[in-house]
Amino acid sequence: MGKSQSRNLALRQLQQDFAAALHYQPSPVTDEIADGQFQAEQLIQIYRNNFIISLSEILEVVYPSVKAVVGEECFSQLARQHVLTCPLQQGNVSHYGEGLCDTIESQPELSAAVPYLADLARLEWSLDLASRAPAIEPSFPFHKLTQITEANLPTLKLVVPEPTYVLDSRYPVASLWQMITDDQIEPIDLNQPESVIIQHRPEHMEVRATTPDATALIRLSQQQQTLSEASEAMLTILGELIQQQFFSDIHGLPKGE
Template sequence: MGCQQQDNLQQLQQDFAEALHYRPSPVSKRVAAGRLAPEQRIQIYRNNFIISLSEVLEATYPCCKAVVGDECFAQLARQHVLTLPLKEGNVTDYGDHFVETISSQTPVIEAVPYIADLARLEWLVDRASQHVANASHFPFEQLALITEDNFSQLALEVAEPVYFFDSEHPVASLWQMITSDQIESMDITRPESVIIQHRQQGMKVIATTPSATELLRLCQQGQPLGEADDSMLTQLSELVQQHLFTRIHGLPEGEYAD
């Protein structure tokens, strides 16, 4: 294919993409007339395009759809598709920034104040699902080598990849209820942090506290436990039990030394 032909093809593709997003485009002039007018034919492609990407969003954000309902979610999906066009043929990463689309819809946020954070959780669940399931287990035998003298110098290695964030709403508990189909009343104004990791048993979504996520962040940076405050250290045992660490660095020389 010559350079001129390639340029013409790229321009046609760009014009067609603009038309699919209801943007000014000369592409209708290049569509052959028939039983349907060119704009009617483009509308058929446009509808199929929006429906297809909306289905991708439905698969990524099923809990959000369950909360706001089919009609509201369809409107949010349509807004997202038309605002953030698909830039490549692979739809694996499509759905990023859906949180921003939701956050821009004031009536939705006012009606369901936790929906943006729930969407953020679902996106991170989707990201975690793209990774190989984590099979690491904490070496509990190393705990016997910890003493008061060496504790502050020890650094824990985080079982990566792991995602976490803090929310003003109990989104982890809400996600767990919806996915298990065991809905019960809860205080949606209760702050809650969340940890997400892909395990061999399935997706792990842990409801926790800001102190726990702060401790994870500290450990990811390679900082010793001496840099953690008391509230963070109170979460250490729980995080160890959840197998969120793979080993302890800084132990005395011996069988489990670095």
């Protein structure tokens, strides 16, 4: 093994040891820090606090509605728990935040007090992912609809622009998210199930409350399945989804389409 490779391995091990120390895991990294005005463990604690604060601030940006629901103090504790149990896997912290829903569900008291919170977190994570991608320009070729017949309908495939995210919830998470975002809280039945379609449109984030049949049709199309696999309920809502331009094209029509 060459000297350069040995140095790289040593550096990588040091980075891993330091990351472990930041997450309160056993680590020999304090042996590598020379004592000065502060002892090694004190220095690690300073780094650790800054590390947790920095990632918590990112979580605040990604999950503003979750924070609004539980309050600053509870969210701070939740964020700290997430940072310590879900280590940063790469140097780019801007993509940090996945899995807060799992951290919420790992706390029975919180899940019992706010049963919709985990799904609200799932919605906000999908929103964050969609916001990083280029906006989807609605461009469905409506003229192709005139060529659809009962005979060729089962052979057709709908194209879903990427990224498009869907979510099925036992709670009205899209309506809750909209009320919190608009700061217009109204009475709502928290036991009303709601499905959601999320796309990044040119001028806004599209968060459409819909039905499980609609999200099932989106998933079927994302899997490049033909409409022969769609249920009657899915076909019933097809026209509405096309009108709302959640699809970008339709394949399988006769030549000359």
